[in-house]
Amino acid sequence: MNWLKIKNLQAVPLSHIPRLATDELVENMLDQIHTGKRLVQFFANQSGKDLALYTVLADDADSFLVLAAAEVPRSKSFASMTPSAPACHLFEREIYEDYGIMPAGHPWLKPVRKGIAGIEGGEESYHFFHMAGEEVHEVGVGPIHAGVIEPGHFRFSCTGETVHHLEIELGFQHRGIEKLFIKNRRKPFFLLKLAESIAGDTVIGHTGAFVNALEALSGTRVPLRAESIRAIALELERVAVHLGDLSALSGDVAYLTGHSVFAALRTLATNTSLAICGNRFGRGLLAPGGVYSELTVDVVAKIKSVVDELEEKTELAADVLFASASVLSRFEKTGAVSKKTARELGMVGPAARASGIPIDARADFPYGVYASFPVHAFSLSTGDVFARAYVRYVEILQSLRMIREQVESLPNGKIRRPVTDLRPDHLVVSLTEGWRGEIAHIAITDKRGQLCRYKIKDPSFNNWLALALAVRNEGISDFPLCNKSFNLSYCGFDL
Amino acid sequence: MFELIRLRKKHGDQAIPDLFKANLPTHYCGFPILDESKCPKKCRTCQNICPTGAIEINPLQIDLGKCIFCAECQRSCAHEAIQFSNNHLLGAADRKLLTIATGMTAASYQETAIKARKEIHRLFGRSLKLRQVSAAGCNGCEMELAASNNVNFDMGRFGIDFVASPRHADGIAITGPISKNMAPALHDAYKSVGEPRVVICVGTCAISGGIFSGSSELNRDFFSAIPVDLYIPGCPPHPLTIIRALLKYLGIE
Numbered sequence: 175m176n177w178l179k180i181k182n183l184q185a186v187p188l189s190h191i192p193r194l195a196t197d198e199l200v201e202n203m204l205d206q207i208h209t210g211k212r213l214v215q216f217f218a219n220q221s222g223k224d225l226a227l228y229t230v231l232a233d234d235a236d237s238f239l240v241l242a243a244a245e246v247p248r249s250k251s252f253a254s255m256t257p258s259a260p261a262c263h264l265f266e267r268e269i270y271e272d273y274g275i276m277p278a279g280h281p282w283l284k285p286v287r288k289g290i291a292g293i294e295g296g297e298e299s300y301h302f303f304h305m306a307g308e309e310v311h312e313v314g315v316g317p318i319h320a321g322v323i324e325p326g327h328f329r330f331s332c333t334g335e336t337v338h339h340l341e342i343e344l345g346f347q348h349r350g351i352e353k354l355f356i357k358n359r360r361k362p363f364f365l366l367k368l369a370e371s372i373a374g375d376t377v378i379g380h381t382g383a384f385v386n387a388l389e390a391l392s393g394t395r396v397p398l399r400a401e402s403i404r405a406i407a408l409e410l411e412r413v414a415v416h417l418g419d420l421s422a423l424s425g426d427v428a429y430l431t432g433h434s435v436f437a438a439l440r441t442l443a444t445n446t447s448l449a450i451c452g453n454r455f456g457r458g459l460l461a462p463g464g465v466y467s468e469l470t471v472d473v474v475a476k477i478k479s480v481v482d483e484l485e486e487k488t489e490l491a492a493d494v495l496f497a498s499a500s501v502l503s504r505f506e507k508t509g510a511v512s513k514k515t516a517r518e519l520g521m522v523g524p525a526a527r528a529s530g531i532p533i534d535a536r537a538d539f540p541y542g543v544y545a546s547f548p549v550h551a552f553s554l555s556t557g558d559v560f561a562r563a564y565v566r567y568v569e570i571l572q573s574l575r576m577i578r579e580q581v582e583s584l585p586n587g588k589i590r591r592p593v594t595d596l597r598p599d600h601l602v603v604s605l606t607e608g609w610r611g612e613i614a615h616i617a618i619t620d621k622r623g624q625l626c627r628y629k630i631k632d633p634s635f636n637n638w639l640a641l642a643l644a645v646r647n648e649g650i651s652d653f654p655l656c657n658k659s660f661n662l663s664y665c666g667f668d669l
Numbered sequence: 670m671f672e673l674i675r676l677r678k679k680h681g682d683q684a685i686p687d688l689f690k691a692n693l694p695t696h697y698c699g700f701p702i703l704d705e706s707k708c709p710k711k712c713r714t715c716q717n718i719c720p721t722g723a724i725e726i727n728p729l730q731i732d733l734g735k736c737i738f739c740a741e742c743q744r745s746c747a748h749e750a751i752q753f754s755n756n757h758l759l760g761a762a763d764r765k766l767l768t769i770a771t772g773m774t775a776a777s778y779q780e781t782a783i784k785a786r787k788e789i790h791r792l793f794g795r796s797l798k799l800r801q802v803s804a805a806g807c808n809g810c811e812m813e814l815a816a817s818n819n820v821n822f823d824m825g826r827f828g829i830d831f832v833a834s835p836r837h838a839d840g841i842a843i844t845g846p847i848s849k850n851m852a853p854a855l856h857d858a859y860k861s862v863g864e865p866r867v868v869i870c871v872g873t874c875a876i877s878g879g880i881f882s883g884s885s886e887l888n889r890d891f892f893s894a895i896p897v898d899l900y901i902p903g904c905p906p907h908p909l910t911i912i913r914a915l916l917k918y919l920g921i922e
């Protein structure tokens with residue numbers, strides 16, 4: 175197999191990417207997925223008359239990626255891989271929706287973002303799976319949900335309280351981000367701000383992937399001090415959201431002490447981000463070539479003291495949380511996803527780690543400071559709400575330690591270097607590990623060195639189906655709990 | 670048991686005791702102070718760099734309804750004609766009032782931006798229940814709205830809350846630039862709220878489309894038919910910005 179072996183953030187000339195026949199690409203993909211490689215990206219790109227499919231697969235254990243492309247045949251169709259490799263299901267649907275390339279034999283060829291039921295001009299109306307049976311009843315929730323959260327539609331097929339099938343219809347948040355990237359490619363500052371708004375809860379994760387991609391394409395070396403500050407911000411983002419989710423999980427099982435204690439701890443984390451860059455979610459911090467905000471002596475002192483406080487209080491609060499019988503009885507064995515299922519779906523992030531798959535882009539495809547400050551992916555095997563909650567707890571402590579290491583060994587020097595022109599006709603795969611898991615951006619430049627394709631994958635794209643499977647045979651009242659334990663992104667998926 | 674007591678004791682009282690005295694750090698980007706007299710003739714640096722088209726020249730103006738407070742204009746201006754203060758009181762009851770010009774101060778802005786109305790105070794001054802509708806919001810504004818009601822900011826102390834059903838609500842708080850795909854649901858939610866009802870736009874995307882205003886995937890027709898009662902700018906607005914704007918609007922402050 176002559177696929178191109180690459181590393182994370184290695185810009186490669188388009189001419190080096192092997193061009194296969196579509197059948198060959200499909201066959202190679204299946205072979206590799208069935209022998210343990212993981213699908214990172216599978217997307218189409220039209221440049222001039224050339225319509226091609228691109229695939230990126232990961233060998234997580236040996237830390238490399240492989241890449242190949244295929245020209246789309248005139249028939250504009252290829253044999254769907256989904257029946258034997260379910261991880262492909264959404265990628266194929268997306269390719270069909272955006273480029274009309276048919277994955278022939280796809281068992282579930284529904285809209286991804288553009289066919290919302292009842293919307294005029296929607297390409298097709300959305301048809302929910304219908305479960306037959308006299309006692310089956312359906313429960314529809316959304317797009318607007320009970321809480322202050324993003325929209326999406328959930329359709330449950332139940333008998334009594336038991337959920338047999340959940341179908342999740344997304345796309346309500348679709349803002350056309352990938353198109354906006356190309357439309358505004360001459361305005362780098364606009365793109366930076368756009369990257370910050372891909373998912374507002376993952377500002378550093380997504381913007382980090384974007385600036386890393388630009389730096390790789392231009393060959394810009396980021397100052398060491400800036401890399402440290404970026405890592406502090408990324409870990410702080412992880413800490414803040416995980417704490418917020420532990421709070422929400424506590425609230426969902428009516429454990430009110432945890433609900434308020436973890437929420438207050440989250441505020442400490444977001445306010446530290448405010449102290450660093452003036453925004454509670456890290457907006458305005460990252461710049462192509464470095465960061466905008468210097469860490470002053472005062473801010474460093476503040477970070478250190480917050481890390482100490484968070485460590486002590488989180489441990490105490492988690493000790494109480496995970497020792498409470500009433501909490502454990504709701505967390506344990508609820509919403510379990512087996513390792514086998516997690517692999518088949520190509521799950522990523524803490525949800526994958528909770529199901530026994532210890533993958534983490536920081537460890538497997540290190541970038542920035544993670545090459546010299548290794549992260550050890552912590553995993554459990556039960557794949558239930560408990561495991562997802564506990565993995566997040568352990569990750570909070572890991573991230574706090576990482577932040578401490580970074581502030582204690584903060585390199586001196588500048589925090590930003592100018593970014594030069596992007597190399598023409600190149601492609602780069604940029605992976606970061608956001609708090610939800612692997613974020614994969616792919617940037618392609620044209621012959622003038624302008625972006626001509628910007629492909630974004632939020633970890634939610636891999637994980638939403640796992641949530642739908644997790645709630646099967648559970649009581650419908652456990653849905654909010656399962657949902658929170660994943661806390662997937664709507665806008666990150668909808669783009 | 671003892672651990673739980675220890676935890677609760679450590680947790681202590683988290684609510685900010687006096688929200689009216691709370692201030693944000695000095696480098697926080699809040700109300701901008703403009704001084705056109707410093708602008709060289711024909712300079713358009715800030716206007717050209719602004720990602721959302723929030724800046725007008727001759728006279729120099731910033732539209733807070735479009736601004737995402739990225740401070741790039743301040744950074745790019747060699748003449749210090751634009752200086753963001755850390756003043757977080759940004760809400761306004763009228764779209765036009767969001768335009769900031771030379772000579773305006775945070776204090777002068779606040780005098781005119783929101784005028785408390787008697788009937789609003791009478792109807793909602795002791796209890797305002799809102800249905801939040803995220804219409805393609807990136808979860809930034811949503812998280813700050815949720816934070817407004819957390820243990821620290823505790824907006825509930827003023828009787829302001831979010832409710833699950835629009836039927837239980839006195840109004841809607843909209844976030845996001847309004848995608849085509851959410852436009853019908855937003856209309857439905859609005860229609861389901863009993864009259865009299867208020868409409869509040871939270872965040873720059875809701876007010877103007879923000880960074881997404883050039884997207885072909887939006888449908889902002891909602892605003893051509895339905896009047897907005899309160900605008901809360903920011904990307905996202907800080908919980909204190911949200912709460913103080915609501916309090917002013919309700920005549921509580």
Ligand code: SF4
Nearest residue numbers: 719736737739740742
């Ligand atoms: S701070 Fe506001 S006005 Fe200034 S450049 Fe940014 S968006 Fe434009």
